[in-house]
Amino acid sequence: MSGLWLTLFFLLGTIVGSFLNVIADRLPAGKSIISPPSHCSACQHRLPAKDMVPIFSYLFLRGQCRYCSTPIPMRSLLVELGTGILFTFLYWHYGLGWELAITVFYCCLFVALLITDLEHTVLPNKIVYPGIGVALIVATLGSIFGFEPKSITDSGFELWIVDAAIGGGFGFGFLLIVALISRGGMGWGDVKLAGLIGLVAGFPLVFIAMFLAIVSGGLVAAVLLLFKLKSRKDAIPFGPFLCLAAMATLFWGSKLLSWLSFS
């Protein structure tokens, strides 16, 4: 675990974070994430490389467009910084290897979904479906070639794809029931996201992920209502809680599960 690698992962994370900002800006608006090249959304001025350096450009420009002085959302900076820290943590937690690569990919999807749901209350299929595809492919390859993440080796099923399929089915089915009962409180996007999380976390960790999402979502909703920051009529998006719970489950779920089952 060298400082050089930790620094490299931080820098890589800030660059990926600035790309996640672009995805979160463009996908909910139905725009392409590749073209046109990065530009100011207010004055349309194309951004040269010096205006796209993660973290530094925002600080140097004091959070404003260089050309029209329109404020750049603080979220840009937070996502770049947050993704940098996340990548550093992931490298520290997993070390180099295929588990790191796959977890980095899933975390990027969850961060992008977290932003689009918070800001636009949408969970774009263009993010969720590739996640489902990759999760199915990886679990299938793992089942054929005999590799499995440490977190789901002790579930009793021989094949990873079985763990993944049961997890995905449970996540999808569970939130589908919640969505039908709550009649509009939970969207179709949340149901599909829960299916993705179940595939990724597998059985039995899908239970931990759903439990964490519901408890954290419930607590935050209660606090918002208590302090009158939201009224009963306001919809509080559930996707961000699902995304955070999914990441926490990937990192610490198996520890939490063994702790729960021994106490």
Ligand SMILES: [Zn+2]
């Ligand atoms: Zn501008």
